[in-house]
Amino acid sequence: MIYLLCLVLFSIGLYCILVKRNLIKIIIGLVIMEYAVNLAFILFGYRLGGRAPILAQDQTIKNMVDPLPQALVLTAIVIGLATTALIVAIAVRIYDRYKTFDITKIRRLKG
Amino acid sequence: MIELYILLLFMIAAAFIAVQIKDLLSSIIAVGAAGLALSVAFLILKAPDLAITQLVVEILCLIILIRATVKRDTASTKDFRGFLTTIVSLVFIGVFLFFAYLALKELPDFGKPIMRVAANFIEMGQAKTGASNLVSSVILDFRAYDTLGEATVLFTAVIGTLAILRRIGRKKKDEVVKEND
Numbered sequence: 001m002i003y004l005l006c007l008v009l010f011s012i013g014l015y016c017i018l019v020k021r022n023l024i025k026i027i028i029g030l031v032i033m034e035y036a037v038n039l040a041f042i043l044f045g046y047r048l049g050g051r052a053p054i055l056a057q058d059q060t061i062k063n064m065v066d067p068l069p070q071a072l073v074l075t076a077i078v079i080g081l082a083t084t085a086l087i088v089a090i091a092v093r094i095y096d097r098y099k100t101f102d103i104t105k106i107r108r109l110k111g
Numbered sequence: 112m113i114e115l116y117i118l119l120l121f122m123i124a125a126a127f128i129a130v131q132i133k134d135l136l137s138s139i140i141a142v143g144a145a146g147l148a149l150s151v152a153f154l155i156l157k158a159p160d161l162a163i164t165q166l167v168v169e170i171l172c173l174i175i176l177i178r179a180t181v182k183r184d185t186a187s188t189k190d191f192r193g194f195l196t197t198i199v200s201l202v203f204i205g206v207f208l209f210f211a212y213l214a215l216k217e218l219p220d221f222g223k224p225i226m227r228v229a230a231n232f233i234e235m236g237q238a239k240t241g242a243s244n245l246v247s248s249v250i251l252d253f254r255a256y257d258t259l260g261e262a263t264v265l266f267t268a269v270i271g272t273l274a275i276l277r278r279i280g281r282k283k284k285d286e287v288v289k290e291n292d
Binding site: 001002003004005006007008009011012013014015016018019020021022024025027028029031032035038039042043044045046047048050051052053054055056064065066067068070071072073074075076077078079080081082083084085086088089090091092093095101104 | 112115116119120122123126127129130135138139142145146149152153156157158159160161164165168171172175176178179180183192196197200201203204207208211212215218221222223224226228229232233236237243244245246247248249250254257258261264265268269271272275276
């Protein structure tokens with residue numbers, strides 16, 4: 001059930017990318033999809049009643065959540081920021097040349 | 112787990128508003144609300160490192176997006192691409208949701224991960240790496256080559272951003288270039 005909600009969030013981002021005409025809206029759709037994928041990874045590694053994967057002095061190590069998806073998502077979040085910055089930079093340069101964010105008006109193949 | 116459902120529904124509502132609202136600045140603020148809710152969801156799912164990182168990254172992402180939209184003409188862009196595009200997209204998303212639902216049924220239930228690899232990490236992590244935070248022991252020791260590759264991707268993206276945004280390098284001869292952004 002909770003996986004299904006995560007899937008709905010992903011498909012909202014997919015709808016935004018496929019249907020919208022504004023470049024900034026498309027970037028927003030990408031960001032939403034990235035949130036959904038990161039959240040799905042953490043949901044797959046969660047254990048009911050688990051503890052955070054940080055060792056303490058008096059801790060038995062039986063009931064920790066999975067640290068592997070957390071490690072993968074930690075780098076994926078930072079890379080997501082860098083790629084978002086790259087896309088926004090490209091969008092700003094496109095706006096400088098065409099004076100619009102509308103992707104149906106960006107048609108001229110001019111260097 | 113009821114708070115997790117509430118947070119997810121809040122994120123879905125914020126994402127829907129971000130997609131559908133006309134004003135771009137409001138749309139960006141709605142995405143920020145979804146991202147901060149994701150940060151709290153990480154905290155509930157027992158991932159404190161991720162919650163801190165998501166908080167910082169979300170604020171930087173908002174600054175970048177607002178910088179891209181402010182002072183630009185965005186009101187004249189319509190958001191409608193015709194009925195055929197919308198219907199085809201919705202059918203495609205429906206097919207995608209159906210197959211994703213079939214795939215989700217094969218996964219283990221929520222709250223019961225398999226942890227065949229991670230059990231080894233949890234047992235041997237402290238003895239092998241000396242790190243009491245198991246996430247950082249996975250990042251920096253067990254899967255260090257993975258992290259090296261992702262750092263390469265990160266620096267490539269940063270260099271690409273700098274190369275695109277730079278003004279000085281692309282001027283012609285005898286042209287005076289003003290740096291305005």
